[in-house]
Amino acid sequence: MAFENLTSRLNMALRRFVHKDYLNEKDIDEMMKEVRLSLLEADVNISVVNSFVNDCKQIALGEKIMKGLNPGQQVVKVVSDELTKFMGSEESSLVLKERGVSTIMLIGLQGAGKTTHAGKLAKYIAKNYSKKVLLVAGDIYRPAAIDQLKTVAESVNTDFFEMGKTNPVTIAKEALKKARQESYDVVIIDTAGRLEIDVPLIQELKDIKKEVEPTEILLTVDSMMGQEAANVAGTFNKEVGITGVILTKLDGDQRGGAALSVKKVTGVPIKFSGIGERMDDLEVFYPDRMASRILGMGDVLTLIEKAEDAISEEDSQKLMEKMMNGTYNYNDLLKQMKMINRMGKFSGLLKLIPGMANIQQLKDVDDSQFDFIQVIINSMTKEERRDPSLIAMSSSRKRRIAQGSGRSLSDVNKLEQMLEKQKKTFKMISNMDESRLKQMSERFEKGEIRGFDPNYQSHGKGRR
């Protein structure tokens, strides 16, 4: 496969580098050639690739090379980070109205998977939002398209609406009327597949849109699409206006570069991915997973992750020692916060694991808490950060810090108490035996230990 060639080529390119501390332009150019090739092989549109590679180059220039990586790998890290950032780190959810009927239009080229995904979406909405859904057959052109949606509707136990080969605009209008009368929450309109350059059929979509004022217009895009994906999605967006994308057939072995092209050209989020033929095979789209799939270079990415892990492991070792010998200070607290922060997207994933979502700690740790701690510590002097007792003993220092950080005196006190509490906990843990430790982690999981309690992240035995 092309992928293997790429990996070996990449390794060849890497071998030429000697160890250096910073990336220079020559290294970057050399590697960017491979990155460009990789993205093109993944079917990312060439103009998207060119501008993306250029952006990455600017960012990579002068970048410090991480311990454990060589310059080439460092470039891949920059690219991978950018790609992830670009695809978006957050999953994007469906927009539904609080009250009244929400309307979702599914549009796209022929064979992209609209009808199948209308069914999947109906099932998903019924299950996750407990809403009453109506599936509407708006494809009056393709033979048996109406039958197909009807069968799909039956298989997902969803009500179905059709008016045969009536004008699709009328069908949409009548469906909405019925939905209002019979208090449906969501109407999903399946439309006929059409080319983005087919003027009369695009007009039909505009007319339906005008008639029903949809809450969501989702473009279904076949993830196997090549270079044209950018233009197709761009034109649909320009002509009709889309609010999101469903990326279909992702259970194949394609790299799926179309996702990047579509995202870049339209700017709208990819909301779902189709991952199979069963009606359950619909997933919320995870941008970061897609980023690494598109980039390929799996082995390099694993290496980078390991290097990152090694560094944080080194850090946490040091932190552990400090905790245990009682020299833990504000610098360490900040470092620890940053370490946890890095796992931010990880906590999003954790929430998806059954049971984990209920863990109180995950709910309590939010960004604002990080900000609050960071802001206060930033207003401390170097000496104060190193030696917490300076603050503990002086109320004038506390007042100065409060003023400097724009927080209240009680916030500063809270932080001070937090640090002291942590130090106490560390001391307690370092004196604990196995069975007590286990007990504690159980209490933690049940949410009995409240509030942000960083020792959980670091006492070692619970997590690793």
Add this chain to the structure above:
Amino acid sequence: MGFFKNLFKSREEKQKAKKMELGLKKTKSYSFSNLKNLLESKKKVDDAFLNELEEVLILSDMGMDFTNTYMEALRKDIKKHKITSVDELKGILFDNFYNMYKGRENQKLNVSKSGPTVYLFMGVNGSGKTTSIAKLAYRLKNEGKKVLLAAGDTFRAAAREQLETWGERLDIPVVSKPDGSDPSSVIFDAMKKAKAENFDYLLCDTAGRLQTKVNLMKELEKIYRIIGRDISDAPHEAFLVIDATTGQNGLNQAKVFNEVAKVSGVILTKLDGSSKGGVVLSISNTLGIPVKMYGFGEKAEDFDNFDIDSYLYSIFNGVLFEESETE
């Protein structure tokens, strides 16, 4: 340097190319319009020209391997013949496409020597198998042939109804079984019927499947085997139906389907869109599988045989040759 000089010497061939060009009318403004623009706008062969040419090939989904090979050969030729102007290069551009296209000797549709001719249609989901079958059936029927269809997609909702609707429209019988039946048994019954009732053609639909689905590929292998067991040289064509918008995964599709059921030709669908379908060039180059037919619209008649000579002619028409006179 010059296959192209000999290519269209006969009037007949020119006529044929012209007909194909008419068929390509809808696609013409998109397919390779970039190449044409480039060749018309640039005079000098320099790095800028070659880079742009490379982009044009990539944009047509020909893939990096094909593009690199093509560009390498071109650069060699440029050096060897000391070419400096785009005009001089046009013939070589054409020749290189021509040379890299493998399997042009097998472009014609195979037919059975005796008994029914059996065609199998395979492909990933949504590539246009059922529509292609209907279009081919329509054409064969117009040629006075007795045609039978087999509804081998027993999986997707209403796939059978889709084929049956076409059958009714075209007045062509369809062999089918309830949803969820074993597709091999549908094909088996259809084979029996085709032989017993002296049909000229049997066109077999199958469910769309991604080539990564091991079980579904096994199912296809079984279908292929059953067709061959009943009539020894069948299927006379095993078509891989590929959507023109497909990117580089098209090559993987061809490789894996070819392992399970020997793919004899590609049907390139949806060429009326803005995509160029360039992945078929890389399929022919790598696997020697030619494109045999192409689809370019939703009407039954929007379908034709594919012929690389005419295709290239239509691309280079007006650039390389004199613009074909209008009738």
